[in-house]
Amino acid sequence: MAEKTSARPEKIRCDACPVMCYIAEGKLGACDRYANEGGRIIRCDPLTVLDARIEAGGEIRPFLRADWDGRIGAGDLDITAIGAGTTYPDYKPAPFIVSREVDGADFVTVVTEAIFSYCGVKVKIDTDRHLGEECAPVRAGGEVVGHMTTSEYGSQMMSLGGVDHLTGGSKSEGRATCDALLRLCNREAVELSVDGGATVVVQAGQPPIVDGVPETRMRVGCGSATIGMFASQWKGLVDEVVVVDDHITGVVSEHQAGKVIGWPDTGIRIKGRRSTPGRYFQVAEPGLGWGGTNINDPLEILNPWLEKKGARPGLTMLMVSTTGEHSAYYVLDGDLVPQPAEMPQELLPSVELIAENCEPALCTVMFMGGAGGSLRSGVTRNPVHLTRSVQARRTKVTVGGGEAYVWPGGGITIMADVLGLPDNAFGSVPTPALVAPLEFTTSREEFRALGGHDASVRSVDDVLESGGEYGASARAVGRKP
Numbered sequence: 001m002a003e004k005t006s007a008r009p010e011k012i013r014c015d016a017c018p019v020m021c022y023i024a025e026g027k028l029g030a031c032d033r034y035a036n037e038g039g040r041i042i043r044c045d046p047l048t049v050l051d052a053r054i055e056a057g058g059e060i061r062p063f064l065r066a067d068w069d070g071r072i073g074a075g076d077l078d079i080t081a082i083g084a085g086t087t088y089p090d091y092k093p094a095p096f097i098v099s100r101e102v103d104g105a106d107f108v109t110v111v112t113e114a115i116f117s118y119c120g121v122k123v124k125i126d127t128d129r130h131l132g133e134e135c136a137p138v139r140a141g142g143e144v145v146g147h148m149t150t151s152e153y154g155s156q157m158m159s160l161g162g163v164d165h166l167t168g169g170s171k172s173e174g175r176a177t178c179d180a181l182l183r184l185c186n187r188e189a190v191e192l193s194v195d196g197g198a199t200v201v202v203q204a205g206q207p208p209i210v211d212g213v214p215e216t217r218m219r220v221g222c223g224s225a226t227i228g229m230f231a232s233q234w235k236g237l238v239d240e241v242v243v244v245d246d247h248i249t250g251v252v253s254e255h256q257a258g259k260v261i262g263w264p265d266t267g268i269r270i271k272g273r274r275s276t277p278g279r280y281f282q283v284a285e286p287g288l289g290w291g292g293t294n295i296n297d298p299l300e301i302l303n304p305w306l307e308k309k310g311a312r313p314g315l316t317m318l319m320v321s322t323t324g325e326h327s328a329y330y331v332l333d334g335d336l337v338p339q340p341a342e343m344p345q346e347l348l349p350s351v352e353l354i355a356e357n358c359e360p361a362l363c364t365v366m367f368m369g370g371a372g373g374s375l376r377s378g379v380t381r382n383p384v385h386l387t388r389s390v391q392a393r394r395t396k397v398t399v400g401g402g403e404a405y406v407w408p409g410g411g412i413t414i415m416a417d418v419l420g421l422p423d424n425a426f427g428s429v430p431t432p433a434l435v436a437p438l439e440f441t442t443s444r445e446e447f448r449a450l451g452g453h454d455a456s457v458r459s460v461d462d463v464l465e466s467g468g469e470y471g472a473s474a475r476a477v478g479r480k481p
Contacts, residue, residue, distance in 0.1 A: 014041045016086050016470070017115055017429040031429045034470070043470035047096070047463075048082035048422055048437075050401045054478035077460060078479075080401040081111035081437030082425050085470040087378030088115060093453035094378035095468050099444060100460050106444035108457060110379045117433045119369035120161025121184050122415070123202055124152070126218035126361035128246065128322060129210045130286030130294070131156045132197025139193045143176035144169070148194060154218040154322075158192070158202075160184070166432055178432035184365045185418050185426040185434070198288070204365040204418050211288065217358035219322035223250035223291065224279045226322055226354065231257040233350050240266045240317040244301065244326070246284070246292035253310075254278035267311030267336075269303035291321040298328060305336040312336075318347055324355030364417065367399065367426070369436060371412035378453075379440055385450035386440065387412055395442040395450075400425040402480065414438075422477045 011022040014034050021029040023036040028044065035044050053076060085095040094112040101107070125131065131148060132138075138146045138158055146160030165177040183190050189203040201209035208215050220226055223245030231252050234241050241252040252258040253266045255278025272283035283301040287294025295301065298319040305311035313334045320327040329347065330338035343351075376383035389395040390412050397404045397412065402420030407413040418425075427435035448454055464474055 010039070012036055012039060012041065015089060016041065017088055017431065017433075017435075019430055031427065031435075033427050033429075033435070037471075041470065043083055043085050045083040045424075046471075046473040046475040047084055047467070048080045048400075048425075049464070049474055049476045050078040050080060050422075050479050051476040052076050052479060054476060078401055079109060079111055079439075079460065079463060080398075080422070081113050081439050082400050082422060083473075083475075084111045084113055084437070085468065086113045086115060086435070087375065090374040090377050092378070093456040095470065096463055097379075097453060097456045097458065098460055098463055099457045107441060108444050108447040108452065109439055109441045110452070111437070111439045112375065112378050113427070113435050114369070114371065114375050114438045115429060115431075115433050115435055116369040117166055117431065118163045118372070119166075119181070119367070119434050119436065120146070120159065121181055121418075122366040122368055123158040123160060123184070124364040124366075125156045125158065125200060125202065125208045126154060126359070126363070127156055127208055127210055127215045128154065128219050128292035129156070129198065129215070129288045130246065130292055131200055131210065132194030136197055137195045139195070140180040140190060141176045143173045145173075145177040145180050145192075148197070153221075160192075161434075174432045178428050178434060181434050182426055182428045185367050185436070186424050187365070187418055202363045202365070204363055206363055207361045208363050215361035217323050217325075217355065218361045219245075219291075220324075220354055220357040221322065222248040223322060224248045224255065226250060226320075227252050227255045227278065228257045229357075230350060230353065231255065231263070232261055233353070234318065234347075235261055235263065237344070237346050237350070238318045238329075239264075239315045240268055242268070242270070242298070242301075242317065242319045243322060244283070244291040244293065244295075244298050244319060245322050246286050247281070248275065249280045249283045249291070249301065251278045251280070265310040266315060266317075267306040267309035268317075269306060271301050271303055290326045291323075298326070299330075299338055302338070305332065307336060316341075318343075318350075320351055320354060322354075323358050324351050324353075327351045365419075366415050367418055367436060368413070368415045369434075371397075371414065371438065375438070376412070380451040380453070382451045389442060389446060389450050390440070394446050395440050398439045398441065400437040401439065420480050422480070 011024045028035045094110045096111045098109045136148045137144045149157045149159045161181045187204045193199045223243035226243040227250035243250040270280045272280040284293035284295045289295045315332040317330045329343040331341045376386045399416035400421035404414045404416040
């Protein structure tokens with residue numbers, strides 16, 4: 001009886017990242033980015049081309065040779081690194097080094113999907129709500145993935161990711177960090193919790209959702225700034241205005257803006273630490289209430305009024321938050337105690353004006369990473385020359401075709417708004433690390449001067465015709481506005 005044998009499909013090794021998967025025919029690697037097709041490792045996603053002839057935000061379409069007459073107008077087509085593949089293991093030139101002529105000058109763009117262990121995101125969350133103390137751990141899926149950092153004007157800030165969370169902790173911490181970074185960079189919604197603070201859903205370009213409540217607007221300014229902007233509009237309509245704010249609460253009768261327009265004293269007294277006239281710090285603890293404080297009744301920030309300083313029965317007071325979201329009107333009774341009263345119609349427009357001057361509350365996600373020596377070797381045989389060229393602004397860095405800010409100082413440290421990139425521009429590998437599309441553009445003369453891989457330069461026509469090491473498919477997308 002003949003022995004039965006079953007032929008196992010032959011696996012080939014992918015060297016596009018340090019994991020070095022063995023991939024069977026028709027299967028994907030652990031990163032879901034590379035596959036074995038006919039005994040060859042290919043990139044699953046097509047090379048992405050920015051086409052100025054497609055309306056911004058228009059439908060993505062396959063790039064067909066039949067649709068293109070071979071001519072390129074200045075700025076018509078830009079090859080991005082999305083779908084290009086990587087230089088790993090770094091001994092070879094970048095996947096595509098493309099030459100093109102713009103206004104009579106020869107330019108070179110080097111594209112590669114960079115594997116970043118040293119990367120993270122900076123998240124700006126437009127809200128007065130107190131999300132957590134500075135340096136408080138931020139978690140995704142129960143794992144620490146970053147921390148709260150210094151708040152900015154009307155926004156809470158997070159610093160997420162970084163090599164310590166990606167590779168310096170447990171495997172579960174690294175996986176959770178990589179997953180959160182990938183989803184944030186690809187503009188997906190991610191729920192983050194702050195130790196001792198709030199839970200917030202963050203999605204680039206969308207309003208934050210704090211403890212289940214969507215934010216609608218960021219504050220017009222601190223309490224003092226609000227007084228300065230609108231004091232003249234309150235004059236003659238109300239006797240006192242207090243703008244409640246976690247940072248600087250403003251009192252119009254004491255504030256310099258009130259003084260210069262002749263606002264009389266009212267005998268009001270505010271709890272907290274007086275900074276300068278009409279400006280008070282620490283009137284309450286941070287929280288989710290009025291003006292980013294922990295109070296729901298604004299009268300809690302008042303001490304007893306002083307009759308000898310101008311307090312009198314019948315004196316009127318408007319209390320409002322820095323977004324106009326909260327407002328209340330009071331009248332002092334015979335004991336000089338504020339009593340709630342119906343808001344006069346003539347005061348409503350001023351509250352609405354505060355709200356009108358608030359910008360929409362949004363989440364901003366900025367990818368941040370450092371281009372190291374191995375990545376730079378895909379551009380030049382002497383990586384430090386590329387660094388110096390970038391620092392001298394002779395070489396421009398972009399991320400997925402989107403604008404990137406290069407930090408001053410040593411190295412190539414970049415930051416880019418993920419809203420400026422095409423959809424699904426980022427990937428990951430299980431090491432864990434993030435994969436980001438990076439492009440370096442410079443003149444052909446500069447490219448040669450910095451020791452670039454000049455023998456690997458190809459035309460746009462050749463790239464779109466024959467592809468590269470990891471396949472030939474391409475897609476065209478419109479540029480982001």
